[in-house]
Amino acid sequence: MFLAIWILLVFAIGAAIGSFLNVCIYRLPLEKSVLWPGSRCGSCLKPIRMRDNIPVLSYWLLGGRCRMCGAEFSMQYFWVELLTGLAFAGLFYLEVVVNIHGFGLLAREAFNIEQGVIPWQGWVIFGHHAILLSLLIVAAGCDLMHREIPLSVTLPGTAIGLLGATLWPWPWPYDASQALPMTAVAFPGQVQPVAANPWWLLAPHQGPDMGLYAWPFWGPLPLGLEPGTWQLGLLTGLVGMLVGTMMLRGIRTLFSMGVGAEALGLGDADLMMMAGAFLGWQPVFVGFFIGVFPAMIAGIIQRFRTGDNALAFVPWLALGVIVSWLCWSTIGPVVQVLLFYPELMLFMIVASAVMMVVSAYMIRGMRWLRG
Numbered sequence: 558m559f560l561a562i563w564i565l566l567v568f569a570i571g572a573a574i575g576s577f578l579n580v581c582i583y584r585l586p587l588e589k590s591v592l593w594p595g596s597r598c599g600s601c602l603k604p605i606r607m608r609d610n611i612p613v614l615s616y617w618l619l620g621g622r623c624r625m626c627g628a629e630f631s632m633q634y635f636w637v638e639l640l641t642g643l644a645f646a647g648l649f650y651l652e653v654v655v656n657i658h659g660f661g662l663l664a665r666e667a668f669n670i671e672q673g674v675i676p677w678q679g680w681v682i683f684g685h686h687a688i689l690l691s692l693l694i695v696a697a698g699c700d701l702m703h704r705e706i707p708l709s710v711t712l713p714g715t716a717i718g719l720l721g722a723t724l725w726p727w728p729w730p731y732d733a734s735q736a737l738p739m740t741a742v743a744f745p746g747q748v749q750p751v752a753a754n755p756w757w758l759l760a761p762h763q764g765p766d767m768g769l770y771a772w773p774f775w776g777p778l779p780l781g782l783e784p785g786t787w788q789l790g791l792l793t794g795l796v797g798m799l800v801g802t803m804m805l806r807g808i809r810t811l812f813s814m815g816v817g818a819e820a821l822g823l824g825d826a827d828l829m830m831m832a833g834a835f836l837g838w839q840p841v842f843v844g845f846f847i848g849v850f851p852a853m854i855a856g857i858i859q860r861f862r863t864g865d866n867a868l869a870f871v872p873w874l875a876l877g878v879i880v881s882w883l884c885w886s887t888i889g890p891v892v893q894v895l896l897f898y899p900e901l902m903l904f905m906i907v908a909s910a911v912m913m914v915v916s917a918y919m920i921r922g923m924r925w926l927r928g
Contacts, residue, residue: 559673560654564646571645572612574691575638582637582698585707600628612638637698644690651883652686653679658767659886662730678730682769685721686882689714689835693875696828700871706824711831718834719794721769726790727837728768733785770794770837771885776897794834801833801841802826811910825870832878839896840881843888848877 580591596605603625609615616635622628654670656663666676692714696706773782773789774796782789805826833841852873859868881888895901 560671563673563675564650564654567649568642568646569612571687572638572642574645575641575694576610576612576634578641578691578695578698579634579637581695581710582633582702585695585709586699586703586705588707588709598623598626598628601626613642633698633702637694641691641694644694645687648687648690649683653683657883657886658682660730660767681725682730685725685769685835688717689832690879692831693828693878696824696831697869697872697875700824700869704822704869706822706828706871708827711824711827714831715798715834718831718836719791719798721835722790722794722797722837723787724790725769726785726787727770727773727793728784729770731768733783767886767889771882771889772837772839774838793837797833797836797838797841798830799833800838801829801831804842804845805829807910822870825874828871828874829878836878836882839889839892840885841878842896843892844878844881845874846877847880848873848875851876 576596577591580596584591594604596610597603598605601623603623606624609619609624611618613635616630616632616638619630621630621632621635623630651657653663653675656667660678660682662676662678663670663682666674666679669676670679692710695710699706699710770790770793773784774793778784778789782792803826806823809823809826829841829845832844852868852870855873856868895905
């Protein structure tokens with residue numbers, strides 16, 4: 558019963574935050590303040606009373622209209638509030654109650670969690686990801702409505718992600734001294750203790766423990782960087798930020814060269830920069846490829862149904878990032894060799910770049926033939 562109360566409370570908090578996200582989606586692309594003035598009707602400009610501003614419920618109680626002038630409100634307000642509430646409740650249930658990431662600390666506290674006693678580490682894990690989830694919802698909403706992702710979303714989000722990386726570095730919430738069996742093995746240019754076998758070459762599920770940041774930015778760690786230190790955390794966030802933005806900027810450049818027109822927007826790169834600061838580079842790298850395939854299908858359907866080539870890409874990127882981080886305990890062991898083997902990574906990057914350039918020129922040639 559107490560656990561059900563927590564889930565309902567998290568839903569209510571999420572719906573209330575969704576009400577604020579609606580304001581952000583509407584105002585930030587127009588460079589308006591999200592704090593002043595307060596919520597008001599877009600037609601008569603009269604402030605909306607507190608009793609008429611209850612998330613989810615007020616829309617239906619008012620019949621989707623302003624109490625003062627009767628003007629219709631967009632269904633977007635209801636859907637964003639409901640989606641955010643459900644997303645918060647689902648995230649809390651998966652990460653804290655089900656413990657989808659397999660955190661040992663939450664597993665040990667499973668009985669207490671079932672009784673509604675949530676350890677503070679569980680709230681940090683949930684809160685860190687809930688902030689990212691909120692920012693992704695705002696970015697997706699802005700892209701759908703305005704085809705723009707404001708820097709006022711992605712830059713503060715990146716700063717918050719880097720702060721989280723610094724405060725809770727890998728392998729938190731695990732004890733850094735027990736993250737892996739350590740032994741003094743000398744690698745060229747390294748004298749710190751590292752795993753007896755390079756952990757990225759171990760069999761699946763025998764690699765590093767997954768922390769709030771799934772993995773450190775690389776392994777074995779360079780000289781002077783120890784597990785659990787703020788320096789490692791900050792560098793993990795910075796590398797995630799750089800890989801996220803440079804990957805999308807590189808893809809944008811290659812496609813633009815081949816197609817002969819602008820492909821993707823800088824806002825997409827800014828979104829992945831923010832996500833990389835929150836998650837590290839590995840989940841963001843995989844998340845891009847998870848999101849790009851449904852985006853391609855959606856783009857083809859949109860092209861045939863409406864003739865519009867301008868696809869809102871951010872919602873699909875956001876979906877890929879969310880799936881990647883929630884499923885990392887399954888995805889990570891499968892790709893751990895790929896993501897930590899330099900020669901294989903280089904080959905994959907070069908092959909992907911060549912394929913993108915060839916594809917872009919083929920699209921350009923098809924346009925020329927139709928023209």
